[in-house]
Amino acid sequence: MPEVALVLNPSSRRSAPARAAIETACGAHGMSLLVLPTTVADPGPGQAREALAAGVRRVVVAGGDGTVRHVAGVLGERGPSDGRVTEDHGSAAAPEQAVLGVVPVGTANLFARSVGLPRGDLAAAARLAVAARGRPMDLGRATLTGVHGGVTDQPFLVVVGLGHDADTVAAMSPALKKRLRWMAYLEPGLRRLSRPGRPVTLMIDGQAERSEEVWSVLAVNSARLPMRARVVPGARPDDGQLHIALVAPRNLRDWTEVARVGWGARHTGHPALRYEVGRKLVVRPAEPAAVQVDGDVVPDIVEGTITLEPGALSVAGPPT
Known part of the structure; x- marks a missing residue:
C-alpha cells in the first residue's frame, strides 16, 4: 500500500x-x-x-x-x-x-x-x-446556478469573485500568464478599473436580502496576494469565517482607498470597500455574470450560494 x-x-x-x-x-x-x-x-x-x-x-x-x-x-x-x-x-x-x-x-x-x-x-x-x-x-464551497438551470458545485480555498474581478481573470491571456505569471493579471485588471458597478442582490446567513451596486463581490477564505497585499487584511485560512468584501469604487480616489487597505492601512469605513463576515452568502446578479473560483472562471451564473466548512x-x- x-x-x-x-x-x-x-x-x-x-x-x-x-x-x-x-x-x-x-x-x-x-x-x-x-x-x-x-x-x-x-x-x-x-x-x-x-x-x-x-x-x-x-x-x-x-x-x-x-x-x-x-x-x-x-x-x-x-x-x-x-x-x-x-x-x-x-x-x-x-x-x-x-x-x-x-x-x-x-x-x-x-x-x-x-x-x-x-x-x-x-x-x-x-x-x-x-x-x-x-x-x-x-474549506469553502460554491454552488453556482447557470442561466439554463444547470448547477455546479465548486470547492475553493482562497476566493470566489463575481463581477469585474471574474471578468479580469477571464480576459487574461494564457500566453501572457505563462510568461509573466501573476503579473499577467495586471493589464486586464487596469483596463477595468473605470468600469461602473453592477446591481446584485445579497443575503448573508439568512438575513434579509438587500440590493447593492458593486464592482465586485468577493467571498474570501484566505487571500494573501503577491507583494504582501491582501484582499481582506487579517483573514486566515483557519479562522472559521467567510469574509465578504464588497468592492464599490466610483473614481480613482476610491481605488486609492481600496489599494491602501489592501496593503495594510487601517480600514476607515470608506464606502468603496466594505467587509462583512458569515458562513453563508447567497448572491444574485441582475444579469448573468461570470464567477471566478480560485482563478477558474464559470460563465453565465444567475445565482451563487457560497459556504464555509471550518476545519x-x-x-x-x-x-x-
Missing part, C-alpha cells in the same frame, strides 16, 4: 523538478509514492478519490490553486470537523482524515502564500508536504 500519493499537474513548467523533489523527500523518510497525473478531463478530483481508495493517508499536490482546490474538495468530503474547536477558532480535523500537502508550481499560488509554504524552494516545499504535521484549515481539511505546513 502506498503511503503518499502525488497528484501532479503535468502542464506546469515546474512539474518535473517538483516530482523529483517529492520523490527525494519520500525516499528520505522511507515512504512509497503513488503518482497520479491530472488531465484536462479530470483536473484533480478523480485522482484524489483514487488516492483515497488506495488507502494513502497523505495526498500531495504539485500544481497551482486550481489543482489544489479540486483535490481539497475531495479530501474535505471525508473529514468534516467533529465540532471540537481549537485555540485559533478553527474546528479540529477528524483524526482519520488524509493530510493534504502542497508543492506550489502554479501562477499565483495564493493558497500557498496564505499558509506560509515555500514557493521558490521546491525541496523545502516537498519536505513539508511529505512530512509536516497536518493543521486544521477551512474541514488537514493541511501540511510550517508550525504557526
Whole structure:
C-alpha cells in the first residue's frame, strides 16, 4: 500500500523538478509514492478519490490553486470537523482524515502564500508536504446556478469573485500568464478599473436580502496576494469565517482607498470597500455574470450560494 500519493499537474513548467523533489523527500523518510497525473478531463478530483481508495493517508499536490482546490474538495468530503474547536477558532480535523500537502508550481499560488509554504524552494516545499504535521484549515464551497438551470458545485480555498474581478481573470491571456505569471493579471485588471458597478442582490446567513451596486463581490477564505497585499487584511485560512468584501469604487480616489487597505492601512469605513463576515452568502446578479473560483472562471451564473466548512481539511505546513 502506498503511503503518499502525488497528484501532479503535468502542464506546469515546474512539474518535473517538483516530482523529483517529492520523490527525494519520500525516499528520505522511507515512504512509497503513488503518482497520479491530472488531465484536462479530470483536473484533480478523480485522482484524489483514487488516492483515497488506495488507502494513502497523505495526498500531495504539485500544481497551482486550481489543482489544489479540486483535490481539497475531495479530501474535505471525508473529514468534516467533529465540532471540537481549537485555540485559533478553527474546528479540529477528524483524526482519520488524509493530510493534504502542497508543492506550489502554479501562477499565483495564493493558497500557498496564505499558509506560509515555500514557493521558490521546491525541496523545502516537498519536505513539508511529505512530512509536516497536518493543521486544521477551512474549506469553502460554491454552488453556482447557470442561466439554463444547470448547477455546479465548486470547492475553493482562497476566493470566489463575481463581477469585474471574474471578468479580469477571464480576459487574461494564457500566453501572457505563462510568461509573466501573476503579473499577467495586471493589464486586464487596469483596463477595468473605470468600469461602473453592477446591481446584485445579497443575503448573508439568512438575513434579509438587500440590493447593492458593486464592482465586485468577493467571498474570501484566505487571500494573501503577491507583494504582501491582501484582499481582506487579517483573514486566515483557519479562522472559521467567510469574509465578504464588497468592492464599490466610483473614481480613482476610491481605488486609492481600496489599494491602501489592501496593503495594510487601517480600514476607515470608506464606502468603496466594505467587509462583512458569515458562513453563508447567497448572491444574485441582475444579469448573468461570470464567477471566478480560485482563478477558474464559470460563465453565465444567475445565482451563487457560497459556504464555509471550518476545519474541514488537514493541511501540511510550517508550525504557526
